[in-house]
Amino acid sequence: MTLYLMCLMLFCVGLYGVLRKRNIVKMIVGLGIMEYAMNLFFVLIGYRFHGRAPIDAKDQDIFNMVDPLPQALVLTSIVIGLGVTALVISIAIRIYEKYGTFDITKIKKLKG
Amino acid sequence: MKAIHIIPLFVIIPLATAFLISLVGRFIKRSSEVIIFISSLALLGFSVYARFLLNSVPGKILVYKIGGWMPPFGICMVMDGLSSFMLVTVNLIAFFVAVYSLSYMNQYTDKPKFFTLFSLMVCGMNGVIITGDLFNLYIFLEIASIASYALVAFGTEAEELEASFKYAIMGSVASAFIFIGIAFLYSFTSTLNMADMARILAYKQNAWVIPFVGVLFLMGFGLKAALVPFHAWLPDAHPSAPASISAMLSGILIKTLGIYSLIRIFFNIIGSTQGYLTVLMFLGAVSMIVGVVLALSQWDLKRLLAYSSISQVGYVVLGIGLGTPLGVLGGLFHLFNHSVFKSLLFLNSGSVDYATGTRDLKETGGLGKLMPVTAKTNLIASMAIAGIPPFNGFFSKAIIIIACLQKGFTGYAICAVIGSILTLVTFMKVQKFVFLGEIKDKLKNIKEAPFAMLFSVVCLAIICVLGGLMLLPSLRFFLDDAASVVLKGTSYAGVVLEAASRQ
Numbered sequence: 001m002t003l004y005l006m007c008l009m010l011f012c013v014g015l016y017g018v019l020r021k022r023n024i025v026k027m028i029v030g031l032g033i034m035e036y037a038m039n040l041f042f043v044l045i046g047y048r049f050h051g052r053a054p055i056d057a058k059d060q061d062i063f064n065m066v067d068p069l070p071q072a073l074v075l076t077s078i079v080i081g082l083g084v085t086a087l088v089i090s091i092a093i094r095i096y097e098k099y100g101t102f103d104i105t106k107i108k109k110l111k112g
Numbered sequence: 113m114k115a116i117h118i119i120p121l122f123v124i125i126p127l128a129t130a131f132l133i134s135l136v137g138r139f140i141k142r143s144s145e146v147i148i149f150i151s152s153l154a155l156l157g158f159s160v161y162a163r164f165l166l167n168s169v170p171g172k173i174l175v176y177k178i179g180g181w182m183p184p185f186g187i188c189m190v191m192d193g194l195s196s197f198m199l200v201t202v203n204l205i206a207f208f209v210a211v212y213s214l215s216y217m218n219q220y221t222d223k224p225k226f227f228t229l230f231s232l233m234v235c236g237m238n239g240v241i242i243t244g245d246l247f248n249l250y251i252f253l254e255i256a257s258i259a260s261y262a263l264v265a266f267g268t269e270a271e272e273l274e275a276s277f278k279y280a281i282m283g284s285v286a287s288a289f290i291f292i293g294i295a296f297l298y299s300f301t302s303t304l305n306m307a308d309m310a311r312i313l314a315y316k317q318n319a320w321v322i323p324f325v326g327v328l329f330l331m332g333f334g335l336k337a338a339l340v341p342f343h344a345w346l347p348d349a350h351p352s353a354p355a356s357i358s359a360m361l362s363g364i365l366i367k368t369l370g371i372y373s374l375i376r377i378f379f380n381i382i383g384s385t386q387g388y389l390t391v392l393m394f395l396g397a398v399s400m401i402v403g404v405v406l407a408l409s410q411w412d413l414k415r416l417l418a419y420s421s422i423s424q425v426g427y428v429v430l431g432i433g434l435g436t437p438l439g440v441l442g443g444l445f446h447l448f449n450h451s452v453f454k455s456l457l458f459l460n461s462g463s464v465d466y467a468t469g470t471r472d473l474k475e476t477g478g479l480g481k482l483m484p485v486t487a488k489t490n491l492i493a494s495m496a497i498a499g500i501p502p503f504n505g506f507f508s509k510a511i512i513i514i515a516c517l518q519k520g521f522t523g524y525a526i527c528a529v530i531g532s533i534l535t536l537v538t539f540m541k542v543q544k545f546v547f548l549g550e551i552k553d554k555l556k557n558i559k560e561a562p563f564a565m566l567f568s569v570v571c572l573a574i575i576c577v578l579g580g581l582m583l584l585p586s587l588r589f590f591l592d593d594a595a596s597v598v599l600k601g602t603s604y605a606g607v608v609l610e611a612a613s614r615q
Contacts, residue, residue: 098270
């Protein structure tokens with residue numbers, strides 16, 4: 001249970017970074033932390049204490065296997081996170097070229 | 113070829129198109145335009161064919177098992193009435209937008225990259241609609257979202273980058289909530305197949321997980337659908353994109369990623385309770401009023417249209433939230449109608465921008481004489497969105513209002529009428545300031561938009577005029593089958609699993 005709560009804390013740290021920071025690079029870092037927290041949470045769901053790798057063998061009795069599905073899903077999710085981060089960082093670089101600042105309060109040409 | 117083999121084509125064709133265009137588009141001139149035209153036409157043809165194919169199948173459901181694995185273990189793709197309704201809507205709009213872009217995108221550099229991202233977005237949306245696996249839905253949702261973040265920033269001007277950044281951050285937060293919701297559902301049911309999940313949830317009632325997951329999904333998909341407390345990104349993101357992409361985003365992306373997923377999860381997997389329906393109706397009604405009131409005060413043409421999208425999505429959510437057969441039918445019909453006339457309006461705003469170089473309502477005026485086709489089609493779309501009788505918008509709004517009254521929600525019905533009147537006022541403002549009045553001196557020698565752009569808007573205007581015919585008994589199956597899937601609720605599970613073992 002403690003592990004799950006720490007996961008939640010990590011998620012909240014990320015969310016705080018995204019919502020409250022003024023520097024867009026810090027917002028992107030917050031986004032990354034959020035993604036790590038949710039991936040960690042999903043892997044923890046499949047984890048069993050003292051479990052072993054889910055490889056079946058004929059002459060063995062296996063009682064405590066780790067659930068392999070979340071691991072496969074999290075791999076996919078990490079790749080998606082990589083894509084989003086790469087795109088957002090490239091947008092941030094272009095924003096810096098146009099505005100000359102990373103401060104989100106000074107980037108406000110849109111209004112209404 | 114068996115009937116079920118048509119299902120994966122909806123993902124394969126746009127993916128292959130994206131690959132092919134990025135491969136040859138740079139070297140062979142104009143090849144990207146030919147490829148995108150053929151592929152979007154093929155997708156439209158297949159989706160209409162699949163809709164008629166579905167009528168000849170018992171149970172009106174097709175299940176394709178990827179790799180031949182039976183559903184609880186493998187990923188399956190499900191095509192039922194609702195999926196094929198959404199597929200026709202998405203591919204219809206995508207085809208016309210692709211044709212429009214052939215000319216419109218001349219003012220941007222690098223058409224092949226644009227069409228690559230466009231195909232990826234269509235692939236993501238088709239995947240979200242067709243999939244029967246919850247994690248697969250998340251993957252396709254992210255494909256469509258990432259492609260749309262890049263497309264919003266396509267012009268790489270300061271405003272576009274800013275809008276795209278906001279949109280990407282909000283979209284990623286929404287995706288995080290959806291992902292956590294999926295993780296909770298997986299840990300609770302130990303399955304990811306939507307049908308199997310619904311079956312397991314049906315006999316695990318009264319768990320605290322379900323309302324919690326419901327809230328997570330409502331936040332996630334509500335952000336994607338831009339319902340009112342979560343709408344802040346939409347009025348920035350939709351106007352900043354190129355006009356054809358605004359049409360895609362407002363016309364179908366928010367409906368596919370937001371509303372369709374919301375319907376599928378709340379009605380078919382979790383099972384709708386009165387609590388969810390009340391929340392949906394309330395959010396719908398608030399969106400309806402807030403969106404149109406904000407739209408009224410805008411002077412940027414595309415920003416006005418974006419706010420009006422929020423309001424119209426409110427109608428769809430209100431209709432579906434009613435949960436009665438008539439309400440759901442009206443909501444889905446309005447979803448189709450809105451994607452037609454809102455993409456038409458956005459394409460017309462693109463034509464105005466293309467011809468005059470501005471979309472500020474104070475700087476245009478009197479374009480009606482110089483751009484007759486755009487003015488006429490815009491008038492049709494404006495009347496349709498405001499709900500003037502012969503056009504399609506009237507029928508869907510009337511159905512939603514009648515359904516509200518039938519269930520005794522007079523307050524919501526009055527809200528819908530007020531929203532409709534304010535929409536009429538908003539679009540009269542557009543007509544007055546853009547197409548009527550005296551022409552400004554510096555706009556004296558503008559020209560009507562090129563043929564490809566006019567072809568799309570005229571076809572969409574014809575659909576607006578004839579859309580009401582879908583309520584005729586011989587064509588009703590298109591809407592009725594979609595509504596019946598929503599109304600069947602969690603018995604979706606049994607239908608899918610039974611069809612999977614049979615086909």
